[in-house]
Amino acid sequence: MTNELDSIVDSARQAFAGAATPAQLEDAKARFTGKAGRLTELMKGMAALSVEDKKSRGAAINQAKQAIEEALSARRRALADAELEAQLHAESLDVTLPGRMREPGGLHPVSRTMERIEQIFASMGFDVADGPEIESDWHSFTSLNNPPNHPARSMQDTFYVDLNGDDGIPYNLRPHTSPMQVRYAHAHIKKHRDAAEIPEIRVIAPGRTYRVDSDATHSPMFHQCEGLWLGRNVSFKDLKVVFTNFCRTFFESDDLALRFRPSFFPFTEPSAEIDIQFQSGPLAGRWLEVAGAGQVHPTVVRNMGLDPERYIGFAFGMGPDRLTMLRYGVNDLRLFFDGDIRFLRQFR
Ligand code: PHE
Numbered sequence: 001m002t003n004e005l006d007s008i009v010d011s012a013r014q015a016f017a018g019a020a021t022p023a024q025l026e027d028a029k030a031r032f033t034g035k036a037g038r039l040t041e042l043m044k045g046m047a048a049l050s051v052e053d054k055k056s057r058g059a060a061i062n063q064a065k066q067a068i069e070e071a072l073s074a075r076r077r078a079l080a081d082a083e084l085e086a087q088l089h090a091e092s093l094d095v096t097l098p099g100r101m102r103e104p105g106g107l108h109p110v111s112r113t114m115e116r117i118e119q120i121f122a123s124m125g126f127d128v129a130d131g132p133e134i135e136s137d138w139h140s141f142t143s144l145n146n147p148p149n150h151p152a153r154s155m156q157d158t159f160y161v162d163l164n165g166d167d168g169i170p171y172n173l174r175p176h177t178s179p180m181q182v183r184y185a186h187a188h189i190k191k192h193r194d195a196a197e198i199p200e201i202r203v204i205a206p207g208r209t210y211r212v213d214s215d216a217t218h219s220p221m222f223h224q225c226e227g228l229w230l231g232r233n234v235s236f237k238d239l240k241v242v243f244t245n246f247c248r249t250f251f252e253s254d255d256l257a258l259r260f261r262p263s264f265f266p267f268t269e270p271s272a273e274i275d276i277q278f279q280s281g282p283l284a285g286r287w288l289e290v291a292g293a294g295q296v297h298p299t300v301v302r303n304m305g306l307d308p309e310r311y312i313g314f315a316f317g318m319g320p321d322r323l324t325m326l327r328y329g330v331n332d333l334r335l336f337f338d339g340d341i342r343f344l345r346q347f348r
Helices: 002-018 022-033 038-048 051-090 109-123 151-155 179-191 236-250 298-304 320-328 341-347
Strands: 159-164 170-173 201-210 221-231 256-265 268-278 288-296 312-318
Touching: 002 022, 002 038, 002 051, 022 038, 022 051, 038 051, 109 201, 109 221, 109 236, 109 320, 109 341, 179 201, 179 221, 179 298, 221 236, 221 320, 236 256, 236 268, 236 288, 236 312, 256 288, 268 312, 288 298, 288 320, 312 320
Parallel strands: none
Antiparallel strands: 159 170, 201 221, 221 312, 256 268, 268 288, 288 312
């Protein structure tokens, strides 16, 4: 009898040890202490015994049951531990791995140039204005003395937008910042409409511009900065002074020559291209074109709503991308817009 109980306890221990999962373990348990388990069957058989025998037999069976339950809970713990262990292993974190660095960012080189331009012109009393990149035909061309079908329109290969303006002519992605001349003048006049006399206009308008053009020195999106100074007695001489002062400050060099080369723009007369020449350094001796400029055409002054007999002055449009290339010695414009972090990191 005792032997039989011992052997039941032994086989329960073996069955528990063989259970690989909690579910298998519960199955094994049922075979011994469940409703039809081997130990349960033995207990049912006790009914026929004498009181004396019931006592000793009951005690022996209880002992065996206790032993089985101990084995069961030990195995339950072992399986739970193993499961936790496996889970921890699967989710393991190697705390010795080096961290992923977030590098500090920096301003884009062209943005740096824009900031410098704004600072330098602000120090000369210029306002800084911003305007739309999707422009009406009138602002981009007609108001600038460049009417429809005028041959000068082909100076710029313009992107047109599939949307017509008031005049039935499609909007365009502005091919230059010059539409800001008339836009700013209109806002200026409105602002000062109660004044006895409209004060002079002194403004720059930096921003994005667009042309159908793409190679190492042209990008379909590029930057320009317009300048306009219009007053009672503003002359070409003032343009020379302002622009020379700007270039010398921007390039931090007094050793810089400027040349005003005759040119043509419909909105200025006379017109010039402005070239600069470094006297030392890797670019020394070469004339480099940095801006178009000229005395604002009377027709444009009229389109601004001002009297060309009273308001006279100059405008210029320069290329901040070009200035950035010259300042940092970059030879391919596309590098500015590719977003290659190895290039941009150098300006951080
Ligand atoms: N808008 C001209 C261009 O894009 C530049 C310019 C601006 C010329 C102002 C004269 C006066 O080429």
